[in-house]
Amino acid sequence: MPLYEHVFLARQDVTAQQAEALATQYKEVIEANGGSVPKVEPWGLKSIAFRVRKNRKAHYTLMNIDAPSAAVLEMERQMSINEDILRFMTVRVEELEEAPSAMLQKRDRDDRGERGFGDRDRGFGGGGGRDRGFGGGGGGGGAPRRFRDRDGADVEPVVDAIATEE
Numbered sequence: 001m002p003l004y005e006h007v008f009l010a011r012q013d014v015t016a017q018q019a020e021a022l023a024t025q026y027k028e029v030i031e032a033n034g035g036s037v038p039k040v041e042p043w044g045l046k047s048i049a050f051r052v053r054k055n056r057k058a059h060y061t062l063m064n065i066d067a068p069s070a071a072v073l074e075m076e077r078q079m080s081i082n083e084d085i086l087r088f089m090t091v092r093v094e095e096l097e098e099a100p101s102a103m104l105q106k107r108d109r110d111d112r113g114e115r116g117f118g119d120r121d122r123g124f125g126g127g128g129g130r131d132r133g134f135g136g137g138g139g140g141g142g143a144p145r146r147f148r149d150r151d152g153a154d155v156e157p158v159v160d161a162i163a164t165e166e
Helices: 016-032 069-081 102-110
Strands: 003-011 036-052 055-066 085-093
Touching (some): 016 055, 036 102, 069 085
Antiparallel strands (some): 036 055
16 A cells, blocks of 8 residues: 655644544544554644744644555545644655654754854854944954855955945
8 A cells, every 4th residue: 555644734723632633533534444544743833934824833743644545535635624724735655754753853852952052163254143234344343354265264355446445
């Protein structure tokens, strides 16, 4: 049978339990039509890039599906009718991943705490994080700005002849 990864977004005003109930409901649809759902991953409430039906956030859920295409089409038909589902996407894959998805790994990575980039010189000109804006060198004080080429070697800035004529 074909393998699919399916992600759906539920409205922000449904509870986490209701979002899990939706996943269970669609899992039962797949199983009733001769398929199986080996993994269901709730990703939680996340922000959306743009408003979808007046919602700025949604409950994301990933489902790995091993089912015939008719079962997936029936599940998608029922999702398109349900008002609690904002969006869904089904992608056919060669194999299903057993490990946690990248979204869950990202959540674990975010829990690592401070990495200590605070005082590190990244070669961007010694500005100390000041917002220079428009109009020149950022107010005077501090270290002189360093310019580097692609290899990281220090170079002298090129000054336009028009800018130096006064």
